[in-house]
């Protein structure tokens with residue numbers, strides 16, 4: 684793994700003429716945290732299918748299941764987890780060893796009770812983890828973290844290290860209130876971090892637009908923060924059917940409304956706030972932020 688990674692770094696160095704010890708954003712994966720206030724609003728389904736749609740467009744995506752306790756992504760893929768992040772330390776494996784291959788060549792790391800431990804490890808182990816993540820980050824275009832419901836002190840650190848946050852909410856007032864509280868909590872720690880809003884399970888496009896507009900307006904009014912509306916997914920029975928078949932809906936029902944909506948969101952995303960925009964270049968790299976918070 685180390686040899687492989689250094690060979691890869693060398694290649695990138697030659698290709699781009701860049702010093703590898705200080706990766707730039709163009710060379711480093713863009714880290715995105717998918718989060719919500721309320722649980723069960725569709726984070727894991729969105730993370731998985733959004734990752735697959737980026738992968739389909741030729742990007743290399745690593746999906747990281749950060750749900751402590753429940754391994755959601757494995758279940759949605761119908762795959763059995765062999766390793767979680769905990770094995771990185773317990774069995775002295777590298778991050779590359781614990782990456783599993785999902786459909787369409789999607790790489791993912793299964794959930795489990797790992798994240799909390801990572802933040803409680805001694806310095807040597809934390810440095811080991813950071814070095815592993817740094818090596819991975821030059822091999823992927825996007826690292827997408829499917830966060831568990833709510834925010835723990837451990838997940839907060841990781842969220843704050845990401846380049847941006849995708850906030851998921853449904854149109855229900857309980858989900859909206861919790862989404863706003865989660866956003867406010869993060870905003871109180873970092874006012875610069877960009878947020879994108881995805882409305883899930885909308886019963887009509889009108890409901891989605893109305894919900895997004897309400898959230899955008901309170902965020903602007905009380906936090907003076909811009910919340911961009913990334914798009915909406917309809918409430919679609921194909922999600923449940925696909926979950927029951929343990930196959931991502933994008934692959935099982937590619938022509939369903941929900942699959943088309945995910946594709947639309949990813950094209951809009953890639954054309955708008957993708958990896959190489961000016962706004963992106965202003966922010967620190969994921970590794971830089973993680974290292975600052977971590978060590």
Ligand SMILES: Nc1ncnc2c1ncn2[C@@H]1O[C@H](COP(=O)(O)OP(=O)(O)OP(=O)(O)O)[C@@H](O)[C@H]1O
Nearest residue numbers: 722723724725726727728832884917918919922926
């Ligand atoms: N667009 C949708 N249309 C219909 N049903 C949906 C949709 N999105 C999600 N669901 C339903 O909601 C369930 C929960 O979704 P998911 O597991 O993705 O939520 P989550 O936010 O990751 O939950 P948790 O907070 O527990 O991690 C799905 O199993 C599915 O039944």
Ligand SMILES: [Mg+2]
Nearest residue numbers: 726727750755
């Ligand atoms: Mg989940």
